[in-house]
Amino acid sequence: MAALTIGFLMDPLETVRVNHDSTFELMREAQKRGHRVLYFEQGWLRFNGTCTEARMRHVTVRPEQGRHFDILEEAVHPLSTLDVLFMRKDPPVDVEFLHATQLVELCGDRAPAFINHPAGIRDANEKLFALHYPDLMPDTRITRELPVLLDFIARNPQGTILKPVDGYGGKGILFLSPTDRNARSAVELLTMGGREAVVAQAYIPESRLGDKRILLVDGEPVGGVLRVPSEDDNRGNMAAGGTPRKAVLTPRDLEICERLKPELRKRGLLLVGIDVLGDYLTEVNVTSPTGIVEANQLDGVCVEAKVLDVAERLAAERNAR
CATH class of the missing domain: 3.30.1490.20 (ATP-grasp fold, A domain)
Structure with a gap:
């Protein structure tokens, strides 16, 4: 395949933890395939009167913390010049985040292929989207009362x-x-x-054994991580001190993935991390799901390669139109 121009809308590249960050793994895979990697931040977006553009940095990346990227060029480009745009800005999903998902769509008829699609990100709140599948969830209430x-x-x-x-x-x-x-x-x-x-959810006792982060690419499960909470905490999130362990996907896990697949594909949610506790779906993470590095290490997979395969396919379809 001819070299593509692939953009990453993300948090500051300076803050990346190279041995943990999923976005960095995606950038490395894009670079490995010979694609041009451009990085920009949410605050660098602007509308120029006809379309959205951004100040972008053409970078090369390497897995060396502290010197993990070099800037080859910095210039303003319309988003329409990108073949693929990875929407990888971390939460919080605040007003500025939502505005960014609207701005990136203003590219005329030459919008890049999105992973994930901004409209899908707007519609799929990570705590609320799973409510479309109440039979897969623990007993749940959403209220302020x-x-x-x-x-x-x-x-x-x-x-x-x-x-x-x-x-x-x-x-x-x-x-x-x-x-x-x-x-x-x-x-x-x-x-x-x-x-x-x-959100109020009935406690699932199996959570002491850990919750599963299952990564789905184009609706298909490609890897997972069991996140085990520490003895003095109920949270398995790795950001909260949880320990990653190898995850074994059960028939119930696969059933949950299969139920979600049609809607995820319909909404352009092509890289998703779902959270499963015991037999129950608890969250559907679509903004910048993590776990790629840990899944690769524990499962012996290469999640980023599967994602870039999808990105290249979408870019080829876009460029053929």
């Missing part, structure tokens, strides 16, 4: 997990037992006194 939340906590004898709707990286997640005298105060804090809705 304190009496509803307190009643739900009281009716779950094994406990309740509370988390912010727009949370990420394990931040703000609480476990409450039905007899916890902190329950009312915790609910007041998380809901900002009843002003913000939260």
Whole structure:
């Protein structure tokens, strides 16, 4: 295949942890295949009167922390000059993030192939998208009403997990037992006194064994990581101190993936990380799902190669039009 121009909308490249960051692995794979790698940040986007452009840096990357990239050129380019654009800005999904997903679509009839599609990212809140499949989820409530939340906590004898709707990286997640005298105060804090809705889910005891991050490329499971919480924490998120272990996908895991596949493909959500606790789907992560490095190491796979295969196919279809 002829060399492509591949853009990465992401957080500052200076802050990347080269032995952990999934976006960096994707950049390395693109470079390995001879493609031109351009990087830019959300704040570098602008609309020029006819289309969206951005200040972009043409970079080369290497797995050496602290000297992991070189800038070959820095210039302003219309987004229409990209063959593929990876949307890899980390949460929070705030107003600026949503504005960016709208700006990148303003490319006339020469929009790049997106991974993931900005409209799909906007529509698929990572805590709420799974609610389309209530039979796959633990018993769940989304509300800001304190009496509803307190009643739900009281009716779950094994406990309740509370988390912010727009949370990420394990931040703000609480476990409450039905007899916890902190329950009312915790609910007041998380809901900002009843002003913000939260997610309440029945506690799944298997979570002590870890939750599975399963990576799907074009709807197909390609690798996974079991994230095991520490003894003194309920959160398995690696950002919160969870330990990555090899994950074995069960028939139930594969059933969940198969159920999600048609909708993910329809929405252009081509690189997704779902979270599964026991037999239950808990989240569908679409903004910049992590776990590629760990899945590669533990499963002996090469997730980034599968993603770039899809990117090249989409670019070929775009350029043939």
